[in-house]
Amino acid sequence: MANTLHPAKVLLLAVHFAQHADIDSLSILTSTHTTIIHDEILLRILLTHLPETERPAAYVGFLQQLVDHSFEPCQLTGLDTSPVNSIDDNEAVKRATKLHLLPLVCRNPPEIAQGDALSRFLFLRIHQMNEETGMLAQLLDLLLPFGRHSPGIHKWAMSTVIPYVRKGLQYRAGTSLAYSLIEFEKLPDHQAVDFLLCPVDSRAQPRENVDHDLRSIIGPWVYDTDRWENSSEDGESSRVFCPGWHKVCEWFLSQATLSWPTAVQAIERWGGPEDVEFGHGIALDLPAAHRPSEGATNLLLALTRSAYILTLFGSPSSPRRVGDLAFLHDERDQRSEISKLLRTIAIQASKENDDFLLKAREFLLWLRDWGHGTAGKPTAGAATAGALGMLSKEYVEAEFLKLLLSRERYTLARNLYDGGGPVRLPVEVVQDSVYESALSAFDNATNPNRSRGGLKRCDEIIHALPKTVGLSLPGTKRIIALLKATHALSDYRLVLKQGEPFSPVVLRVHSDPIFIIEKVLEQNPRAYTRLQEFLEMGMNMVRAGLPSYRKLDSPTLLTTDSELNLAAYIAERRITAMCIEAALKEDDFETAYSYVASRLSMQSPENSDTSPWAVVDEWSWKAALQAGQYIRTERSQQPTHLGTASGNLEIRHLEQRIECLATALRVAPTSQLQEILKSFRRCEEQLDSAIKEEAANELALGEEAKVDKLPGAFDQVNVEQQYLVRNMTASIAAQQTEEAPMSLFDLSRATARAAQRNFTAIPSLQSITRGADANNNEYEGGSLSRIRKRDQLREAATGTLVSGVGWLIGANVGQNKEETS
Secondary structure (H helix, E strand, O other): OHHHOOHHHHHHHHHHHHHOOOHHHHHHHHHHOOOOOOHHHHHHHHHHHOOOOOOHHHOHHHHHHHHHOOOOOOOOOOOOOHHHHOOOHHHHHHHHHOOOOOOOOOOOOHHHHOOOHHHHHHHHHHHHHHHHOOOHHHHHHHHHHHOOOOHHHHHHHHHHHHHHHHHHHOOOOOOOOOOOHHHHHHOOHHHHHHHHHOOOOOOOOOOOOHHHHHHHHHHHHOOOHHHOEEEOOOOOOOEEEOHHHHHHHHHHHHHHHHOHHHHHHHHHHOOOOOOOOOOOOOOOOOOHHHOOOHHHHHHHHHHHHHHHHHHHOOOOOOHHHHHHHHHHOOHHHHHHHHHHHHHHHHHHHOOOOHHHHHHHHHHHHHHHHOOOOOOOOOOOOOOOOOOOOOOOHHHHHHHHHHHHHHOOOHHHHHHHHOOOOOOOOOHHHHHHHHHHHHHHHHHOOOOOOOOOHHHHHHHHHHOOOOOOOOOOOHHHHHHHHHHHHHHHHOOOOOEEEOOEEOOHHHHHHOOOOHHHHHHHHHHOOOHHHOHHHHHHHHHHHHHOOOOOOOOOOHHHOOOOHHHHHHHHHHHHHHHHHHHHHHHHHOOOHHHHHHHHHHHOOOOOOHHHHHOOOOOOOOOHHHHHHHHHOOOOOOOOOOOOOOOOOOOOHHHHHHHHHHHHHHHHHHHOOHHHHHHHHHHHHHHHHHHHHHHHHHHHHHHHHHHHOOHHHOOOOOOOOOHHHHOOOOOOOHHHHHHHHHHOOHHHHHHHHHHHHHHHHHHOOOHHHHHHHHHHHHOOOOOOOOOOOOOOHHHHHHHHHHOOHHHHHHHHHOOOHHHHHHHHO
16 A cells, blocks of 8 residues: 555655654655655655654654665555545645745855755754754754764854854753854854853852863854954965954953953963864864964963952953053053052051062062063063063162051061162162152151151151161251251141141241241240250251242252351341240340340351352341330330349340340341431430439439438448449449440450441441541540440440440459559
């Protein structure tokens, strides 16, 4: 019966066997009707009607027999033809024409589209199974037995299906893939790589067996030669480029930032495109042009490790960012990068021991030259030395030394950089680093006390490397002087701006540091009494290289001894004048007078005339003038002792004022003499009036108290002839002044010569001087006080030197004259 089946019934029976996956019956039917069921018709029947859920193992052998034409002869007596027995031939023909079998047609890839029927069947059947069932493992069960059937099937299976199936098998059961096989094939290369390398579980860090993914998924995928392009530019030799492989390299770089352990695992365990696992003994050949060189691999490793180090120390970076640092040769960018690293290391160092810092130093040096051991900067046009290759080794070591000093790791800094340490740096580099660190600690201090906070650290840093940074060095002396000057201010209340307490950095950056002392005097009552302390403070400011006068160009200060002396002289004069003015504001004329008499009488330094600055002492004469113009009030402090001065406080005060004005005349510039002289004359007139009034009062009292008029009185004894009095009355002083010899004026000859230079510039004084010389023996009228004009000039030039110095030599001028006569 089976041997006489109509051809249409044969087709219908083959379809029936395929629908029911009765491969054995289909094999018998095919072997006995080869002329009716030829290869392509049979494959179309299988493609159309064989259930996709049928395991490939059930019909792979049948397909092999079909390809090899190795069906064994068999009898059809056992074949079940009942499905078509009830159908007549005409009906069978009609049904056969309506089978609508799927064609074995595909457009891509060309090798398969133009191949034999089995190749096209396998390609279509694989996609059919993937879309309908999603059973990925069965795809390879059908495809791999025919891997060597044709070159097209071979390449497609190895470079597309295998990577896709292996990636899909990583997902949990029941989880659908983002793309079907046909969609995956249509993806651009960079998207395909993203899909193949994306982690199945993003929470798992680091990814396990990432090298297996590269070897068994990416490795086979890049072996598709259609993904590699040959290009040439301007007649150069052709270059091979693969966007997919480029994307794989970018993935490596990104992993260095996202998951450093993953990147390390991939680089260490995967050998590159040549390290590929196809499975089943199948392999493909990769052209030599596609293989990365050893240099390229080492560069990628250096970039990746550099990105990890930068990220580890607080500067998140990708290998691409490292490449920019290394290849753009931007020194400023590299300096900025190392500054970020040092800041993070400094923060972490507080919680770590010295081993952490030593390891950090090794990392920094490695980033500079990638382990090649170069010391200086690369020459122009040379290959890059490292991610921080534009920075010299000296610069990196100096910055690390500053880090150690800022974190108070003095012992480690001393072991590494002081004298015979393992790190050999130029002495100047070490010294500059120490000074910069010390000043940085000073600038960040908030308390001017040297034993606390930033100033304490500054002091410790200066002494941290004694072999290299000795105390005798000029730079060290300047910083120590700065510390002393600042510490001296800690004893006083000082506010420069409302609500802002004084901070040490203000002293270092102030355009006129001496002015700060004036603020101290204003805010601290009776601080002016500590003149010597303020003078020492000012001298330390000068030694620290701070400007002593706003009008001086500070960068040129203190280069020679003469300039140092001038700066010290200016500071001393300014501070003394400030204390005098502060004393007068607090009505302490006695202290102001003592400062004028003891501090302002000396002249400018001898070498000030050769100084490059035209400096005029505009402070001393103003302070002396202000003291000379002071008038006693009820608030004025009383003198504690009179010494040899008059017992009359008013006369004593006027004498002191005259002495202050005389000092102002000696030290003032010529243009100011007229103004000072006016005050001098007014004070002199007041003194004359006071002396006359005092003398008149004494005579009146003397007349009333004559003892010889009293009954029983003894003879009067002339006490003045027997005893020298220390505190003379105004009348006796006037008489002795009239009769005093000129030799007393010689006691202040140097002062008179200094004053003469100023007096000759005043016409009124010149006339007085000429008159005095022409009338040495002429006396002015007045029964109480006839004083020679030359003596008036003497008083103007020497102050009250006669009354102040005469007693020292035991000379009572009037008595001596009587004795000689």
